[in-house]
Amino acid sequence: MVMKETDEQVYAKDKRDYLPVFARYNIVLDHGDGVYVYDTQGKKYIDYLGGIAVNVLGHAYPALVKAVAEQAGKMIHCSNLYYTQVQADAAEKLVKLSGLGKVFFGNSGAEANEGAIKLARKYAHQMDPDKSEIITAWHSFHGRTLATLTATGQPKYHEGFGPMPAGFSYVDYGDYAALEKMVNEKTCAVMLETIQGEGGVYVPPADYLKKVRALCDKYHAVLILDEIQCGMGRTGKFFAYEQFGIKPDIVTLAKGLAGGVPIGAFLASDKVAAAFHAGDHGSTFGGNPLACAAANVVLDTIGSGSILANVNETGAYLKQRLEAFHEQYPQLIKEVRGMGLILGMQLTKPGRDIVNACLAEGAIINCTAGDVLRFVPPLIVTKTQVDELCAIMAKVLPQFA
Numbered sequence: 565m566v567m568k569e570t571d572e573q574v575y576a577k578d579k580r581d582y583l584p585v586f587a588r589y590n591i592v593l594d595h596g597d598g599v600y601v602y603d604t605q606g607k608k609y610i611d612y613l614g615g616i617a618v619n620v621l622g623h624a625y626p627a628l629v630k631a632v633a634e635q636a637g638k639m640i641h642c643s644n645l646y647y648t649q650v651q652a653d654a655a656e657k658l659v660k661l662s663g664l665g666k667v668f669f670g671n672s673g674a675e676a677n678e679g680a681i682k683l684a685r686k687y688a689h690q691m692d693p694d695k696s697e698i699i700t701a702w703h704s705f706h707g708r709t710l711a712t713l714t715a716t717g718q719p720k721y722h723e724g725f726g727p728m729p730a731g732f733s734y735v736d737y738g739d740y741a742a743l744e745k746m747v748n749e750k751t752c753a754v755m756l757e758t759i760q761g762e763g764g765v766y767v768p769p770a771d772y773l774k775k776v777r778a779l780c781d782k783y784h785a786v787l788i789l790d791e792i793q794c795g796m797g798r799t800g801k802f803f804a805y806e807q808f809g810i811k812p813d814i815v816t817l818a819k820g821l822a823g824g825v826p827i828g829a830f831l832a833s834d835k836v837a838a839a840f841h842a843g844d845h846g847s848t849f850g851g852n853p854l855a856c857a858a859a860n861v862v863l864d865t866i867g868s869g870s871i872l873a874n875v876n877e878t879g880a881y882l883k884q885r886l887e888a889f890h891e892q893y894p895q896l897i898k899e900v901r902g903m904g905l906i907l908g909m910q911l912t913k914p915g916r917d918i919v920n921a922c923l924a925e926g927a928i929i930n931c932t933a934g935d936v937l938r939f940v941p942p943l944i945v946t947k948t949q950v951d952e953l954c955a956i957m958a959k960v961l962p963q964f965a
């Protein structure tokens with residue numbers, strides 16, 4: 565039996581033994597239920613971070629718990645050298661939902677993007693070995709492995725890790741004219757988040773992605789859309805690219821795909837996917853039975869439509885409530901941005917103290933890019949739970965205005 569320790573003992577152990585790479589908040593979480601989590605003191609928090617856009621079905625969603633428990637009792641893992649029905653089912657569902665041709669499962673967002681970059685390079689290499697340049701956006705976030713970190717257009721994350729992999733360049737997100745100037749015959753891929761998340765919740769101009777799609781077609785460059793944060797129903801459509809009337813050549817997913825069980829995936833059109841052959845890519849754990857059993861529940865539940873309707877309705881309501889704060893406190897809040905249940909509130913000052921004040925009042929929110937409050941709650945959140953968050957914010961915001 566594990567001895568229950570005090571929070572102070574947990575903090576001390578963590579400080580002693582864990583790499584200090586996370587600027588953690590001072591609570592020890594214990595369990596969750598729906599859109600709520602509870603700390604070891606029994607204090608309840610409404611969770612508007614959802615594990616950073618991971619807990620799409622909330623915490624302890626009964627069908628997900630049941631599927632994971634049943635699969636764990638049957639078989640947690642087997643090698644990808646063998647077939648499993650759970651993996652084939654999850655792949656079939658994703659292919660149907662996306663209209664793309666093939667899927668590969670990994671374990672995280674970074675791995676999904678790493679695989680997408682490899683596939684794009686291999687595909688372009690067949691046309692011209694020098695067609696290797698990958699253009700990504702400033703303020704993007706694509707992961708922490710060396711290639712995905714290089715793809716991440718935020719120099720602060722690169723510092724001290726050089727030399728970085730070659731062949732990446734950056735352009736302002738949403739600026740089509742700037743992109744048009746950069747793309748040429750040597751461009752292997754344009755890689756963008758359909759909506760930028762970590763960089764501060766930026767939605768591109770309405771016609772931007774359509775033009776990017778056409779530009780990529782003109783130069784036979786691969787369009788990679790990273791929907792690790794904004795996909796899985798978060799915008800109100802299963803894939804965020806559906807909001808913009810286009811289809812990428814490759815799309816990447818992770819975070820919410822298995823509702824909290826680690827998984828990542830990239831999907832590619834048959835034409836691009838044909839560049840990979842046996843041995844070109846792989847993963848020991850990727851898409852193992854446990855992760856796929858969880859993904860099947862999430863895909864069935866979100867794919868069925870009622871969750872998407874809730875994202876549209878409750879997302880619009882949350883945005884409206886946040887806009888009202890903007891009107892009330894223009895000196896503190898510059899803008900509210902986003903779509904569905906990926907919303908950002910641009911502040912005029914750093915947001916960490918507001919996050920801490922909300923935490924003290926029982927709400928988990930997040931601050932990204934230093935001064936953007938980010939709201940990425942479970943997709944099952946209700947209007948009443950929006951009111952609950954807003955009551956806390958109404959208490960907290962005046963202290964900072």
Ligand SMILES: Cc1ncc(COP(=O)(O)O)c(C=O)c1O
Binds near residue numbers: 792
């Ligand atoms: C858009 C995007 N891409 C990639 C990643 C990396 O995912 P992971 O942390 O699972 O490697 C993230 C994580 O925040 C993300 O938001």
